[in-house]
Amino acid sequence: MITIRKERTEDIPQIRDINLQAFGQPAETRIIEALRRNCAAFLSLVAEDDGQLIGHILFTPVVIDPDGRGLAGMGLAPMAVLPRRQRQGTGSALVERGLQLLRQRACPFVIVLGHPQFYARFGFTPASRRNIRSQWQAVPDEAFMLLVLDQAAMQGVSGTACYRAEFNEAMQPSLFSSRPAAATLQL
Numbered sequence: 001m002i003t004i005r006k007e008r009t010e011d012i013p014q015i016r017d018i019n020l021q022a023f024g025q026p027a028e029t030r031i032i033e034a035l036r037r038n039c040a041a042f043l044s045l046v047a048e049d050d051g052q053l054i055g056h057i058l059f060t061p062v063v064i065d066p067d068g069r070g071l072a073g074m075g076l077a078p079m080a081v082l083p084r085r086q087r088q089g090t091g092s093a094l095v096e097r098g099l100q101l102l103r104q105r106a107c108p109f110v111i112v113l114g115h116p117q118f119y120a121r122f123g124f125t126p127a128s129r130r131n132i133r134s135q136w137q138a139v140p141d142e143a144f145m146l147l148v149l150d151q152a153a154m155q156g157v158s159g160t161a162c163y164r165a166e167f168n169e170a171m172q173p174s175l176f177s178s179r180p181a182a183a184t185l186q187l
């Protein structure tokens, strides 16, 4: 049976391995490790099956309109499931548990940059419908998505959504253009 739980210190090497295997590159692991050091509001969950970790998801703060009203929510990134365990529902279980915890914490919204069809099943819609844009100009509109958890708090909120600075390095235009489009969506 698969259990979704918060990460523990002893999980760190397995989390590294899952992300390396799923993404095939170290960029996501570097970001996770920097955020673990720097970010107190880090919500990191793992999927465990029979004592083995098979999946990981991370949520960290995102601020919409940081120069104006500045409403803080969370961004889902990255998420990874071991290649041999993909398409068995683990990724969906990680997203659902994460959203449940964030609702309990009165988080007003969750942002994600990813595959539109995958995230639509959890209720994410293009953030542009609320006039919320990515800080990264090259991000395709349909891949930048929002889930509103608290309608009242989100009333009238629009503007640029900013992830933690730890994500910037991976999203630089030079890296962006040197990677295939699908890879840029992995964050």
Ligand SMILES: CC(C)(COP(=O)(O)OP(=O)(O)OC[C@H]1O[C@@H](n2cnc3c(N)ncnc32)[C@H](O)[C@@H]1OP(=O)(O)O)[C@@H](O)C(=O)NCCC(=O)NCCS
Pocket (backbone or CB within 6 Å): 022, 023, 078, 079, 080, 081, 082, 085, 086, 087, 088, 089, 090, 091, 092, 093, 113, 114, 115, 117, 118, 185, 186, 187
């Ligand atoms: C994306 C990922 C975390 C999903 O985990 P998972 O355990 O396979 O997810 P689930 O089994 O709950 O759901 C599978 C669904 O994900 C979607 N999906 C998975 N990989 C996809 C891809 N590369 N492109 C588009 N959709 C994809 C499909 O819609 C699939 O549904 P289907 O099996 O009915 O066709 C996993 O595929 C992974 O680790 N990928 C590599 C890393 C990555 O891209 N992470 C960021 C995701 S934005």
